[in-house]
Amino acid sequence: MLLSFEPRRGMRLLLALLALASLGACGMIYDPESAMPGFTAGAAGTNGNPTDAALAALAKGDYPTAETNVSQALRRNPRDPYALLAAGLLYQNTGRPGQARQAYQELLSSRSTAVTTLPAGQRLVPRSLAELANINMGYLSGQAPESLMGGTMSQARPDVLGVAQTYQAPPPAIPVTSAPLSAAQAGANAAVLTAAQRFQTLRELAENGLITPDEFQARRQANLGAILPLTQPPPGAGLDRPSPPSQQVIDRLRELGRSLERGAISPAEQNAERQTILDGLLPAAPRNRANPLPAPKDFMAAASAAGALERLKNGGLLTGEEYAREREALDRIAQPPAPPMKTANGPAPSKTTPTGGTSASALPAELKGKPAVHLASYKSRDQAMKDIALFKKKSPELAKLGMLATKVDLGAKGTYWRLKAGPLPSAKAATELCRKLKASRQYCEPSIFE
Numbered sequence: 001m002l003l004s005f006e007p008r009r010g011m012r013l014l015l016a017l018l019a020l021a022s023l024g025a026c027g028m029i030y031d032p033e034s035a036m037p038g039f040t041a042g043a044a045g046t047n048g049n050p051t052d053a054a055l056a057a058l059a060k061g062d063y064p065t066a067e068t069n070v071s072q073a074l075r076r077n078p079r080d081p082y083a084l085l086a087a088g089l090l091y092q093n094t095g096r097p098g099q100a101r102q103a104y105q106e107l108l109s110s111r112s113t114a115v116t117t118l119p120a121g122q123r124l125v126p127r128s129l130a131e132l133a134n135i136n137m138g139y140l141s142g143q144a145p146e147s148l149m150g151g152t153m154s155q156a157r158p159d160v161l162g163v164a165q166t167y168q169a170p171p172p173a174i175p176v177t178s179a180p181l182s183a184a185q186a187g188a189n190a191a192v193l194t195a196a197q198r199f200q201t202l203r204e205l206a207e208n209g210l211i212t213p214d215e216f217q218a219r220r221q222a223n224l225g226a227i228l229p230l231t232q233p234p235p236g237a238g239l240d241r242p243s244p245p246s247q248q249v250i251d252r253l254r255e256l257g258r259s260l261e262r263g264a265i266s267p268a269e270q271n272a273e274r275q276t277i278l279d280g281l282l283p284a285a286p287r288n289r290a291n292p293l294p295a296p297k298d299f300m301a302a303a304s305a306a307g308a309l310e311r312l313k314n315g316g317l318l319t320g321e322e323y324a325r326e327r328e329a330l331d332r333i334a335q336p337p338a339p340p341m342k343t344a345n346g347p348a349p350s351k352t353t354p355t356g357g358t359s360a361s362a363l364p365a366e367l368k369g370k371p372a373v374h375l376a377s378y379k380s381r382d383q384a385m386k387d388i389a390l391f392k393k394k395s396p397e398l399a400k401l402g403m404l405a406t407k408v409d410l411g412a413k414g415t416y417w418r419l420k421a422g423p424l425p426s427a428k429a430a431t432e433l434c435r436k437l438k439a440s441r442q443y444c445e446p447s448i449f450e
Contacts, residue, residue: 095307104133191240195226201246219282230329236286372422374447
């Protein structure tokens with residue numbers, strides 16, 4: 001059987017692998033099926049081919065451009081093996097293991113015969129794209145490279161690029177007793193990851209029988225905002241400061257118990273110190289609340305937040321429902337407003353229809369042109385309608401306003417449903433409302449009903 005090889009793409013893939021070998025994983029927040037409005041899709045020397053552009057962007061670590069071009073390439077040809085591998089590499093290196101696994105599985109199921117060449121010592125060794133996908137599937141499952149290399153791969157040396165040196169194992173679930181992440185690594189999420197160690201300690205206290213299940217739930221619930229800043233109220237103040245190691249807290253509580261048994265302290269003294277220790281860890285009834293953490297302000301900040309959230313889930317500190325709500329809120333906040341379409345003669349107005357699916361002219365006359373605020377964009381009307389109740393429950397400012405989902409056709413970028421609230425008395429009022437909503441980490445842009 002003949003294997004297909006494209007030298008140009010092979011070189012771009014090689015550059016991408018070399019670049020990704022030195023990059024850490026961080027979470028992304030955008031819908032991989034979308035056309036990523038607002039990001040540039042071109043790449044020098046790619047002849048307009050989105051697959052080549054995606055590989056070139058990966059080689060430079062330009063994830064937004066890679067995301068745009070991967071989406072375009074897969075829309076052109078969902079079975080393109082190079083595009084599928086690029087998608088897997090992108091998702092694997094941006095904190096989306098489930099989507100990376102799906103891309104690799106698609107590549108494997110296509111039975112592609114495409115190959116590339118990777119350096120091994122002083123020579124170039126051919127490697128099939130399916131082989132690379134299989135190896136990375138193993139890394140996503142936590143398997144060692146040796147257990148994945150059968151047949152001709154079993155003799156592979158560690159200097160074979162694309163095996164041990166190219167792909168990274170998943171990051172540790174969460175730093176608990178190890179040193180905290182550096183500021184450069186954690187970025188704006190240092191406070192969340194530092195607070196996470198307190199929740200880990202609380203869980204270990206419960207597992208060791210040093211606190212009751214009720215105490216665990218009460219203290220956890222009162223401070224969830226420290227690790228779920230978008231969907232929970234602010235926690236007690238000071239939780240972003242480093243806490244003692246878990247074992248130190250465990251040892252101190254055990255020593256208090258032994259002192260009580262020996263009669264060295266009274267029950268009241270033992271309880272007072274115990275409560276002081278636990279309140280210093282996670283207060284059951286915080287007297288002072290922390291200021292809300294700032295919302296992500298750019299693409300990489302949002303990616304970092306998503307990566308931190310993934311580590312919290314993998315560390316067992318979040319339930320599936322808590323993770324899903326926070327991730328959805330993060331996606332919604334960081335979603336950029338869709339730009340208007342452009343034609344050869346200049347920008348063209350967006351075509352909108354109200355929720356009922358009628359034409360834009362069916363919008364009530366009293367609403368047309370009235371100031372409003374744009375809260376979110378969705379790929380489906382059902383999701384937009386479902387979130388109306390959540391917005392009204394979360395924000396008192398929105399509870400008294402009407403909400404309308406309108407359909408907008410952005411041509412090659414796809415169709416979206418924009419959720420808007422209003423009407424407001426003036427454009428200034430819309431701007432002021434957005435200022436308040438952004439302070440509570442809610443995406444908002446002044447707009448009008450149209």
